[in-house]
Amino acid sequence: MIEDIWIDPAVAELRPDFAVLAMGVYGLRNGPADDRSRVWLAEAAEKAVTAGDPKVEAWREAYRAFGAKPQRTRPSVDALVRRMPLPEINLVVDAYNAISVRHGLPIGGEDLAHYEGTARLVRAAGDEPFDVVEKGEPAIDHPEIGEVVWRDDRGVTCRRWNWRQCVRTRITEETVDALFLLERLAPMSVEELRAAGDELAALLEEITPGVRVESRLVAAAGSPT
Template sequence: MRIEDIWVDAAVTELRPDFACLLMIAYGLRNGPSDDRSRAWLADAAEHAVPRDHPKLDAWREAYRAFGAKPQRTRPSVDALSRRKPLPEINLIVDAYNAISVKHALPIGGEDLSRYEGVARLVRATGEEPFDTVDAGEPVVDHPEIGEVVWRDDRGVTCRRWNWRQCVRTRITEETTDALFILERLEPMELGELEAAGEELTALLRELSPGVRVESRLIAPAR
């Protein structure tokens, strides 16, 4: 999948004309279990997390309501993550983007590029798309609601409710070497802060994997 082929459907931008996303593909990552370095990133981010009533978080709750989701029941990813004390330790790469997410109150998704089938795109769901997840410890296949905003590829949904829950198939593991990162912005976040967050994530990825190659692309409303 090429970064220039990823797209956002007009039905999504009609719902939120202020939506923008910074796409980053990193090639040649070296992942591993959480360590003192990634724990320090998480601790610093948690210390500077925005309050629960911050306008950046409110914007995502409003976006969820716009397509029929209840943000108190299925919280936007950064809203849910920011509430966790301490922040969860997953692995080096996930810790890196979670730290940037909480620091900027910015939803960030990380996906194993090798697990994609076809092109990533953000669309309104038909309700028929498969979504592989886990329920009570057992693998299950679920489906989004009609009109729900989802990231998907040719095989099915990769993330439900815009950025609420990722599928099992494309999760970043310690074996991941190439990854797609999706940084999602709504106003009042400025595009400059979105781009700065991408630069900070790139710096952390290069600290973990000095030989990593990063491509980026901004999808944004006309300025």
């Protein structure tokens, strides 16, 4: 699955320094937050980057490049570092949120059981379906024309690069196979990106000893690998 992930040239044109470390993780045994994940979150809060960190500001600049207002719809890592203490969700989500704030790195998690086709980062046409919950009821939204979105064959899986994930592919306690997308812009180095991936793999191994992890770096044009 991760071998086929691609970045639209129109996105690469916006930010040629963009790269994503895609991690396919198979055989997870997820569960509710526990004492282990509470320690991860507490330690991450102590070592988290601030909202003024250059790595976080790079994402606000990326949002402005495609017309989004980052003060209204914040990049995921920007929203997380402003939300201390981090909320408890489940073991796997707590793991990648902890890594996210420590490194100033947006991380998305997708349940592969509900994913259809290849993950790709594109500029939206505007008619793609994006499933949400509004007032407690399932609903369908759509991205704006030109918005940077992650999508699969069925529709948008994450709007505004990493702002909001669809309901369909969220990581739950029942998730077994997952895709993680660790997204880098300068000034984060590719070496730090890979180190964050190693840290995430170690936490997932703690959750599920023997879990299988595959990874691939996918870079925009001109991004160092």
